[in-house]
Amino acid sequence: MKFETSLTKGTLIKRYKRFLADIKLDTGEIITAHCTNSGTMKSCIEEGADVFLSPAKDPNRKTRFTWEMIEINGNWVGINTMNPNRFALEEIMKGTIPGLEGYSTVQREVKYKDSRFDIMAENSVETCFIEVKNVTLNENGVAKFPDAVTARGLKHLKTLMDVKENGMRAVMLYIIQRMDVYHFEPARDIDPDYARKLVEVHKKGVEIIPLQVKVTPEEIVSHKILHYILEPEIAENV
Known part of the structure; x- marks a missing residue:
C-alpha cells in the first residue's frame, strides 16, 4: 500500500x-x-x-x-488506525496475504446481524468475514492487542463465532505495524475479557492471522505471519 x-x-x-x-x-x-x-x-x-x-x-x-x-x-511504527483496513482490502483483493488468497469478490464494511465487519470475501466455495485490528503495542518484543479495554472488539469476537457456527469462515486479521516484535498475544493484563473470548472463539474455529507489516514513509508492505500464543505456555503456529 x-x-x-x-x-x-x-x-x-x-x-x-x-x-x-x-x-x-x-x-x-x-x-x-x-x-x-x-x-x-x-x-x-x-x-x-x-x-x-x-x-x-x-x-x-x-x-x-x-x-x-x-x-x-x-523502527517506524504505523499509528494511523485507518491504514490497516485499507491495506488489508488491497492485499486481499490481490491475493497476497497467506491464507486469504483466491477470493473473487471482496467488499468492505459489510453488515452481519447487529455487527459490521471490515471485510467480506467470497468465491465459489465459501464466504469469509474478516475483522481487521491495528496492533502497535510492544511488550518486551511481543505484539499485543488491545492496548485498552475494547467492548467493540469483544462484540466482534462474539459475532465472528456466530459466523463460524453458521457455516462460514471467520477470521481475525491483526495488522502489526511495527518490526521490533516477534510473536503475537492478546493483552491479558489489559483486557482479560477480550483475551479469554479470543481463546474461546479460536477453539470453536475462528481463525487468527497476525500479519506483521513494514512501515516506511513511502509505503506499507507485508513482512510475514507471526506465530501466536493465546494462553501461557501454549504456542500456535500459523
Whole structure:
C-alpha cells in the first residue's frame, strides 16, 4: 500500500485529548495534527521522536495533517488506525496475504446481524468475514492487542463465532505495524475479557492471522505471519 501523497516530516511535541498531537515540522513550524488512534498508544509515544504526517484531503479541516507514523528505537511504527483496513482490502483483493488468497469478490464494511465487519470475501466455495485490528503495542518484543479495554472488539469476537457456527469462515486479521516484535498475544493484563473470548472463539474455529507489516514513509508492505500464543505456555503456529 503506497501513501497517496508525499509525507511531511517533523518531531513529536506531545499527544493529548486522544485525537490531537502537537508536532514541530522540520521547517520549524509547530502544528496540531489529527491522531486517528483512540487507544493509549502505550509503547509508541516518545516525545521528541521523528514522525511523518500526511496532508488532509479536506482543505477546510481544522487540522491540516494526519499523523501516520513515529520512529521508535530506529523502527517506524504505523499509528494511523485507518491504514490497516485499507491495506488489508488491497492485499486481499490481490491475493497476497497467506491464507486469504483466491477470493473473487471482496467488499468492505459489510453488515452481519447487529455487527459490521471490515471485510467480506467470497468465491465459489465459501464466504469469509474478516475483522481487521491495528496492533502497535510492544511488550518486551511481543505484539499485543488491545492496548485498552475494547467492548467493540469483544462484540466482534462474539459475532465472528456466530459466523463460524453458521457455516462460514471467520477470521481475525491483526495488522502489526511495527518490526521490533516477534510473536503475537492478546493483552491479558489489559483486557482479560477480550483475551479469554479470543481463546474461546479460536477453539470453536475462528481463525487468527497476525500479519506483521513494514512501515516506511513511502509505503506499507507485508513482512510475514507471526506465530501466536493465546494462553501461557501454549504456542500456535500459523
